[in-house]
Amino acid sequence: MKPSRSKPGTADRRRAERAGRWAETLAGLYLQLCFYTIVARRFKTPVGEIDLIVRRGRTLVFVEVKQRAGIEARDMALGAVNMGRISRAAQWYLARNRKFASFDCRFDVLLLAPWRWPHHLKNIFPAQ
Template structure:
């Protein structure tokens, strides 16, 4: 039996050049720096940055008065675009990464644990969405 060929070839984006990747990395680090500064200004202590776990990376882990916050930083042209850039699959990855981190750091989060999203726009403005999502 002859199988029909796929009439629509799969379209993939061209690979980013090293310069494009380096620029994106620099923008991401600058956004994380802004987000960390906003957390510190609000009385948090940043415990970890870019924490790699078997489940994925946690951008920032911060604590204040026993409250532990796993923070995802989203940088886009506008705060609105940043707010809509966290997909459910990424939320699940962050929940798993947070669980791993808690397993490695017992005793943290005695006053509670939450997942915050810090939005950063092109002008460097930061808005924090407190307790942005939870394990259902």
């Protein structure tokens, strides 16, 4: 029987993992160039993962990074953003990092495609 493509040990899965890490690295560099400070990368919680947590001034931003092979697929990637998962993970993070309790929070999506500038969508859905 052929192994599942979603199993962690398959070559496709490992390649996707590397591509995701590379995309998050590029996204982090881009955000730093835009004067954000990286607070956390690949922050894992029991309720989900947040790709990047950054801040600028008194605003804490939870960033979902989506990389696609082409610009058309990149723009369609917005539908793959699981807002509930990100929101729950952000609440979990804030509950355990009280120093950010007084900060304004925002949810952004950073869309990446090869040989294109990143497309930064700010405040993609309201903080609850």
